[in-house]
Amino acid sequence: MQGSTGGCVEMGAHSATVAAPRVAHPIPYAPGPSDSLRDDLIVSERRFLVRRKRWARGGSAALILAALTLALSGCSVSGAQKDLRFGWPTGVTKEATRMRVLWTWSGVAALFLGVIVWGLIFWCCIRYRKRSDELPRQTKYNFLVEMVCVIVPFIVIIGLFWRTVVVEDDVDHLSKDPDVLVTVDAFKWNWQFEYDHYKTTPKTGTDVAAVYPGVKDPTTGGPLNLSTVGSDDEVPVLVIPVGETVQVIEHSEDVIHSFWVPEFLFKRDVIPYGTDAQQKASGLADNRFEFTATTTGSFVGRCAELCGTYHSQMNFEVRVVSADKYLAYMKALAAISPDNPARQSIALGQVFGAKNAYATTTYPFNTDRSSRKASTQAAGS
Ligand SMILES: [Cu+2]
Numbered sequence: 001m002q003g004s005t006g007g008c009v010e011m012g013a014h015s016a017t018v019a020a021p022r023v024a025h026p027i028p029y030a031p032g033p034s035d036s037l038r039d040d041l042i043v044s045e046r047r048f049l050v051r052r053k054r055w056a057r058g059g060s061a062a063l064i065l066a067a068l069t070l071a072l073s074g075c076s077v078s079g080a081q082k083d084l085r086f087g088w089p090t091g092v093t094k095e096a097t098r099m100r101v102l103w104t105w106s107g108v109a110a111l112f113l114g115v116i117v118w119g120l121i122f123w124c125c126i127r128y129r130k131r132s133d134e135l136p137r138q139t140k141y142n143f144l145v146e147m148v149c150v151i152v153p154f155i156v157i158i159g160l161f162w163r164t165v166v167v168e169d170d171v172d173h174l175s176k177d178p179d180v181l182v183t184v185d186a187f188k189w190n191w192q193f194e195y196d197h198y199k200t201t202p203k204t205g206t207d208v209a210a211v212y213p214g215v216k217d218p219t220t221g222g223p224l225n226l227s228t229v230g231s232d233d234e235v236p237v238l239v240i241p242v243g244e245t246v247q248v249i250e251h252s253e254d255v256i257h258s259f260w261v262p263e264f265l266f267k268r269d270v271i272p273y274g275t276d277a278q279q280k281a282s283g284l285a286d287n288r289f290e291f292t293a294t295t296t297g298s299f300v301g302r303c304a305e306l307c308g309t310y311h312s313q314m315n316f317e318v319r320v321v322s323a324d325k326y327l328a329y330m331k332a333l334a335a336i337s338p339d340n341p342a343r344q345s346i347a348l349g350q351v352f353g354a355k356n357a358y359a360t361t362t363y364p365f366n367t368d369r370s371s372r373k374a375s376t377q378a379a380g381s
Helices: 035-072 079-083 092-127 143-172 276-281 323-334 343-352
Strands: 001-006 008-011 180-187 188-199 210-216 224-229 237-241 245-252 257-261 266-270 288-292 297-303 316-321
Touching: 092 143, 092 288, 143 297, 180 237, 180 257, 188 237, 188 323, 210 323, 224 323, 224 343, 237 343, 245 257, 245 266, 266 288, 266 323, 316 323
Parallel strands: 180 245, 237 316
Antiparallel strands: 001 008, 180 188, 188 224, 210 224, 245 288, 257 266, 257 297, 297 316
């Protein structure tokens, strides 16, 4: 009786189990290296190690040369990172600068990794280019390389996330006692700017720099805050002091608008919560944000939310001025009755001259829907 089990041959009931001869399966792509091939590989490895040392020395020399060039050309690291914008627009607030710094260093980090990856790709192309028809040494499962390829991207992601959260928190930060507190009231289709407070405590109601003296607010019965409002004929201008923290309360009663100043590199929606009574009942609070302007000048602002028929005409201007000019403007406004619809241009003219009595970065649009023509700037506006 003869049977076969696995790789053994059983010869009868008393026969010994004899191992069957192993069949040598050809391994087409992994031949054992001959002595000469092994020698070639050893020589090749040595050459590689020598080259690696040379490259390391060359890389160090390049880094030192770059640092020396930077130092000798009078560039500072802060100057270089200021110029490395990678397309980021120039902002005029501290918050815009913080965002730009994040963008710059993210770009530098991406370039650094990019150069390493490109270098490795080109190195592989040159180092392992085809030299003959001989099959090169086949390798697999390099644990170290695979771990590096997993861990490094994770470190990059964690770094980017961490810095983004830190900068986002900075941009969204609200001071307990900002220098200037302004309520931006958006409505179909214009803006009202109410100056609630300037460097005094708003809760006490004694902020004389931002109220009409002797005029009571009909709603609260307290002092009436200084305010200006835009119209079809006049673009609203928000005047703020440079280098001081400005907190904006965004209020709307009709639809969603969005306060956007392109040079601030920032916009935020103005969410409507109905009338004051409805909002109070809902317990929902108006959006707030804060900024500190770093450059004086006039900057156009726009509504960035499609809010209705004349949405595109909701332009305004933010005028960043010195603290002295700001206080002078507050005083000029306080001296004009809140019932005077021309109070903004009168006060602006008194402080900044007749040429700057109106917005200088934009102009009122023609609201006649039958005109069928693009709006042009009217004389004197
Ligand atoms: Cu709007």
